Amino acid sequence: MLNIGCHLSASKGFKNMGEVALSIGANTFQFFTRNPRGGKAKEIDEKDVQAFLKLAEENNFAKLVAHAPYTVNPCSKDMKTREFAHMIIEDDLRRMEYLPGNYYNFHPGSHVGQGIESGIEIIASLLNDLMKKDQSTIVLLETMSGKGSEVGSSFEELKAIIDKIQLKDKIGVCMDTCHVNDAGYDLVNNLDEVLSDFDEIVGLDKLYAMHINDSLNPLASHKDRHAKIGDGHIGLEAICNIINHPKLCHLPFILETPNELEGYQKEIAVLKEHYK
Template sequence: MPKIGSHVSFSDKGLLNAAEEAVSYGSSTFMIYTGAPQNTRRKPIEEQYVEEGKAVMDKHAMNEIVVHAPYIINLGSYKDDTYELAVRFLQEEIRRTDYLGVKNIVLHPGAYTDKDTDYGIARIAEGLNEVLAGVKDTDVNIALETMAGKGTEIGRSFEELAEIMEQVEFNNKLTVCLDTCHVHDAGYDIVNDLDGVLRHFDRTVGLEKLAVIHLNDSKNPRGAAKDRHAPLGSGWIGFEAMNNVANHESLQHLPMILETPWIGKEDKTQRPMYEAEIALLSGNLSGRFGGDFLEGVERIAHLMNKRDIHHRDFVVKTWELLKNDAKAKKADGREPLERLYDMLHEEQLFADLSEEQINQRLIVWLAGSDVLKKA
């Protein structure tokens, strides 16, 4: 069974909060930032309820989690102050990660801004050498994340990651985090040729270097270079392809992290669809949610059959409309999940349920009828 969890909060009581939130979703792993990803302010890691968090993890058999480095780290920058901050701050984040006993810290490789790709690759490799030379006493690997290709970011191809790794003296401390949304947006066909993509990765980087998977659907077609995550089944990748990744024999041993967003009106009070997504990918729908929940999904399926709405056709056609028709997008920019929720709301199908609860049932319907047959 795959190890699936989500990005969770590391606030107030640090690791304890994170572990308890992960448990509430039914996770078997999770990912954290050790502080705000947009700034350098950090509480001492020793004060982050680490032992209490580990006790919760032990109780629920979560033996491998992941740390994500802050977004503000850019080892590809030609500006000395930005580069030097990135080196120092990443070293500190690695030490914090090591204190937690975590083996992989995920890093966006960096962006070359006003230079070019060759400069960016060389600069990132230089930075990684400097970083790793200063934290040789830790057991932490840096997992370079596959990127979508927006702007000047490096890592949009497996070849770029391989070039970085070849130039790093301590490359035994480098691993890779494969993000499904990012590789899809970068042009890799994980929907129709997942095995081919993995063979390409193996030839270029090596499957033994793969350490973390980010499981995200995409709001954009393949090759768009956009990097906009979608809940599973509600994007261009679709649930079947995501399920193939999560249950692929070459990947099942890896921690798999959901970073899917909340889509809906009540964004201040509702949670992302992590619980439903984890239950789907783990094959534990009935165990997690019970018969009443599944009956609700059947009611949605009955309504959609009456309206002759097929789950994948509806999702793809909605995204195509929003992509190709500017007037239609301006008049009604609602995403597929929002439109489906509004249909159910108009029908008063679940008048006693919250938006979050209705969306959970929609996420399961978007996975297709075969999932319900197995539940």
Template sequence: MITIGCHLSISKGFYQAGLDAVSIGASTFQFFTRNPRGGKAKAIDKTDVEQLQKIMNIHRFGPLVAHGAYTMNLCSDKPETRAFSRMIFQDDLERLKQLPESVYVFHPGSHVGQGAETGIALIVEALNELLTPETDNWILLEGMSGKGSEVGSAFEELKMIIDGVKNNRRLGICLDSCHLYSAGYDIVTDLDKVLDHADSLMGLERLKAFHLNDSLVPFNSRKDRHATIGEGSLGLEALVKVMTHPRLRHLPFNLETPNELPAHQEEIKKLKAAAAEFLP
């Protein structure tokens, strides 16, 4: 069974987000751990989580995906920004202990002119401080599109981060179809080659989540512009082949397309119907 969902708000609680997911035919969802543009985080209610877990069990949900705030930048050129990023990262890890069936995705960061090598060194330094042998949730570096001074658009950069972190047992990756295509990985005509490359560098066993998005921009554009499924440069067929690939189909797939619940429902319905033609 394909596990597919979308990004949902938890402003009304996890239970309501679970109900919203079920209402649109989803079997997972992604959520921000806190205000994506700030540092505030709502306290997690134990009863609310218990109610969500009942929904997840009944509807056979896959892992939930917690997304770190956009304001985090572990490789900023400003020490105060790096310190703030570590603080909210650490707080997120503590909060996720209350959500054991979840993985944590974050953008590696932007080196803002310091150079990728320096950026990677700062990210590694931070993760060596933050991740311990007791870290249980999977912590996932998101592969980026390569715009500006982003770190992590190349598999080689993700590998350097993973290899540099001492306690990397639970350090993995989350890939994004739009980001991959924009970064120059041709998942439309040569998906197997891309997966082989990722496997040879990082090991696909570290791939624990996937963002399924179409793209408003063409191949290798180095821009991050998500589009509704089937309305961009990747197209429905290519995205369904990603979702149903034997090496990927076990993953939780989440849409980050520019839509609200009713449109997400239509996208999920479309993807499921198309996927049925590819699955055994």
């Protein structure tokens, strides 16, 4: 079975997201933990959560991916920004335990002139302070495109963060196809080589989820502009190779393409049709 979904709005609750996912042919989804451009979060409705968990069990949902807000920058040179990231991630990890055993994804951040090594050290320090032995949530570092001073655009940078994490069983990676294309990893012509490199550097056992997006920009552009599946420089054939690859096909695939629900439904149908 292809484990596929898209990014959904959490405004109407988890049960609603589950129902919407099912209505468009999905068996997983991604959601922002709170306002993506701010810090405010809705109160958890435990009845809604329990209704969703029942729905998910009845419909064999794959792992969910929660996404931290874009305003989180754990390695900013500004101390207030770092304190904000600490507060948000701490609260998000607490709230994620209402949905036990799922994934919490975030952008590692931008070092803003401090240097990659300093950024890596700050990110790891924050996570070590917040991650708990008894948490059921796996924290995922998202692969980045390398624009500006982003940390995490190379597999080596991700490994450097993971190497500093104390609770190794609670940390992993979410690979974004648009981002890795824009960072310079050739998924179109050298997918096996890219995965081999990732395995050698980070370890495929640390790859927990995929953001499945086409890219408006060519290889190594360092831009980060998502495109609909088949409308970009990665293309439908390469995307289909990714979802069918024996080292990837078991993962949850999350669409973050520029679409409304109808567009997501069409993309899900196309990818299911090409899933072997």
